[in-house]
Amino acid sequence: MTAEVLNTPVMSQPGAPPHPLSQFWSDFKANFGAVAGLVVIVVLVLLALLADIVAPHSPILTNNTVFLKPPFWQQGGSIAYPLGTDAIGRDILSRLIHGARLSLLIGIAVVSLSVVTGTILGLVAGFFRGVIEIAIMRLMDITLTLPSLLLAIVIVAILGPGLMNAMLAVAIVLLPHYVRIARAAVISEVSKDYVTAAKVAGAGRLRLMFKEVLPNCAAPLIVQATLGISTAILDAAALGFLGLGAQPPLPEWGTMLADAREFVLRAWWVVTLPGLAILVTVLAFNLLGDGLRDALDPKLKR
Amino acid sequence: MLRFIFTRLSLVVPTFIGITLLVFVLIRLIPGDPIETMAGERGIDPVRHEQLRKEYGFDQPVLVQYGLYLSRLVHGDLGRSIVTHEPVISEFGTLFPATIELSVCAILFALCLGLPAGIIAAVRRNSIFDHGVMGISLTGYSMPIFWWGLLLILLFSVQLGWTPVSGRIAVQYFIEPVTGFLLVDALLAGDFGAFRSALSHLVLPMIVLGTVPLAVIARMTRSAMLEVLGEDYIRTARAKGLPHWRVIAIHALRNALIPVVTVIGLQVGVLFTGAILTETIFSWPGVGKWLIEGINRRDYPVLQGGTLLIGAIVMIVNLLVDVAYGLINPRIRHTR
Numbered sequence: 001m002t003a004e005v006l007n008t009p010v011m012s013q014p015g016a017p018p019h020p021l022s023q024f025w026s027d028f029k030a031n032f033g034a035v036a037g038l039v040v041i042v043v044l045v046l047l048a049l050l051a052d053i054v055a056p057h058s059p060i061l062t063n064n065t066v067f068l069k070p071p072f073w074q075q076g077g078s079i080a081y082p083l084g085t086d087a088i089g090r091d092i093l094s095r096l097i098h099g100a101r102l103s104l105l106i107g108i109a110v111v112s113l114s115v116v117t118g119t120i121l122g123l124v125a126g127f128f129r130g131v132i133e134i135a136i137m138r139l140m141d142i143t144l145t146l147p148s149l150l151l152a153i154v155i156v157a158i159l160g161p162g163l164m165n166a167m168l169a170v171a172i173v174l175l176p177h178y179v180r181i182a183r184a185a186v187i188s189e190v191s192k193d194y195v196t197a198a199k200v201a202g203a204g205r206l207r208l209m210f211k212e213v214l215p216n217c218a219a220p221l222i223v224q225a226t227l228g229i230s231t232a233i234l235d236a237a238a239l240g241f242l243g244l245g246a247q248p249p250l251p252e253w254g255t256m257l258a259d260a261r262e263f264v265l266r267a268w269w270v271v272t273l274p275g276l277a278i279l280v281t282v283l284a285f286n287l288l289g290d291g292l293r294d295a296l297d298p299k300l301k302r
Numbered sequence: 303m304l305r306f307i308f309t310r311l312s313l314v315v316p317t318f319i320g321i322t323l324l325v326f327v328l329i330r331l332i333p334g335d336p337i338e339t340m341a342g343e344r345g346i347d348p349v350r351h352e353q354l355r356k357e358y359g360f361d362q363p364v365l366v367q368y369g370l371y372l373s374r375l376v377h378g379d380l381g382r383s384i385v386t387h388e389p390v391i392s393e394f395g396t397l398f399p400a401t402i403e404l405s406v407c408a409i410l411f412a413l414c415l416g417l418p419a420g421i422i423a424a425v426r427r428n429s430i431f432d433h434g435v436m437g438i439s440l441t442g443y444s445m446p447i448f449w450w451g452l453l454l455i456l457l458f459s460v461q462l463g464w465t466p467v468s469g470r471i472a473v474q475y476f477i478e479p480v481t482g483f484l485l486v487d488a489l490l491a492g493d494f495g496a497f498r499s500a501l502s503h504l505v506l507p508m509i510v511l512g513t514v515p516l517a518v519i520a521r522m523t524r525s526a527m528l529e530v531l532g533e534d535y536i537r538t539a540r541a542k543g544l545p546h547w548r549v550i551a552i553h554a555l556r557n558a559l560i561p562v563v564t565v566i567g568l569q570v571g572v573l574f575t576g577a578i579l580t581e582t583i584f585s586w587p588g589v590g591k592w593l594i595e596g597i598n599r600r601d602y603p604v605l606q607g608g609t610l611l612i613g614a615i616v617m618i619v620n621l622l623v624d625v626a627y628g629l630i631n632p633r634i635r636h637t638r
Contacts, residue, residue, distance in 0.1 A: 033440075138316060138317070138320060139320070141317055141320075142317055142320040142321055142324055145317060145321065145571075145613055145616055145617050145620070146321070146571075146609065146612070146613045146616070147571040147572070147574040147575045147578075147612065147616060148571070148575055149574075149575035149578055149579070150574065150575065150578065150593070150609060150612060153578070153593070153594075153597060154325075154328055154605060154609055155328070157332070157597045157602075157605060158328055158329075158331050158332050230444065234444075234446055237446055237448075238446065238448060238579060241446075241448045241579070242578075242579075242582065242594060243598070244597070254446070254448075257446075257448065257449055257452070261452065264452060264455060264456055264460060265460055268456055271449075271452050271453075271456060272453065272456070274449075275446055275448075275449025275450075275452065275453070276449075278446045278449065279441070279444060279445060279446060279449070282444040282446070283440065283441060283444040286440060286443065286444050287440065290440075
């Protein structure tokens, strides 16, 4: 199935077909939402990389002369703290910028871990079949049966709260999706002629798995990985909010929200801004993922 | 049909045993001696410690312990909470109706808005309405619902003062629990003040919990409708001269609903994830909040029993959805 997905746009045009990548890019460009998502992500990445230069204040140092200062456009606010300060006098804008660094790191690290492990497990299940496949897939079914956040919470409860453990928990929760995709793709690929040809030519199992089959299973994995980043950021923030993820004073957005809860009545900005940051980031990755899927899967076009 | 049900059942049993094994192993992995954890900071003298170890079977090999755990399980014994000393299963039983009440209302809310929105978006494809619905539903799908809850509290409870901030009902009302669902119990008791109070407590959590399912249902309905509207029989129905609404509401919708029903069934797990967060924000006395409190108090029997029960419930609901799907769609039944 995957090979068709990748090859159809090329084969459907007689004469000199455009390179698959340029075809992909022209499809992707036509999708306004996807481009918007990409732009937001690029900006976020730049902010995260340049956080130390861009952020006007330290994200952790407290200043006890400026508690709960409102944003600059409200009375009592000042341009020195453009988005106001939190309950112990830290600049919200600086914390949000450094939080972007954390959230992107969480998203990328969690998904990388999950995709790599999941793909290997899926390849193994798809290639070896039999008992190994049953064992792997049963385990994944069980993981999928438990509500994702509940499973993550149980894992964090065992490992202890903290950013690293929360990331590990979310990676485990996301794992079954990649295993399933990789296995399904492998099973549909191995019976194809090019795999048989490689086998006849004497390619070993590992070469077959990683050099022949894997590149042809890449499209659905890439799409799922992009959408997975948004899930990872959201789940990690939820764990942070429940006090099980990143611990204060780390400027993680979910943790910031947990700190801000008690000030709902007095200071709207400490509550609204971190959540808005989460929403915008997650939305951007979802838009990008949808756009990638549409551009990579010609069946959904038209 | 019977064969279909049996095939599905035979898949469920190993999954359930797997869940018990997973929960058993996970709780075993928690570092530290369970008896000392139970005793807390006061400590425990060695004689009593040994006695308790025997009593709980911790001196047995792990496999025997798992067997003991399973046998207690089939007798409905999920252990006792370390904090309240109540049986886990009875605590779960008293709190679960609150979670169901909230979840059912949330799903109804999502259906009432999501279905029409999806249908209209599909019928008026590429209109402003369509783009609006899709944009809003993608936003809803990306929403960190714990923040969404705080925003609604900020607006409706703090600024406007329309709804209460937390809990299920105002303190002055006491309703004898009959069904455990406050809305139903209040009506049964004929107490409309209590009913209104319960309803006003329910509105915000319902919206918060319903947001993600709403987005999913709207998107799913739209794409299912679009697919069906392209079918030949729709063209035939139109060619026969049937009124526009009749083609949409009767011919198209019926077939489009099949995938939507499945998606709703599969939302149970998502709904529970949401319930944990929603109940925590609104102090809603359900099982989600109970589990979070269990973790904060290191009440491992609660965590273990609660996780197992929820896993079992999700599994059963998925099974029922599967069977119902086989009932409404004979094609599925025969392909397996």
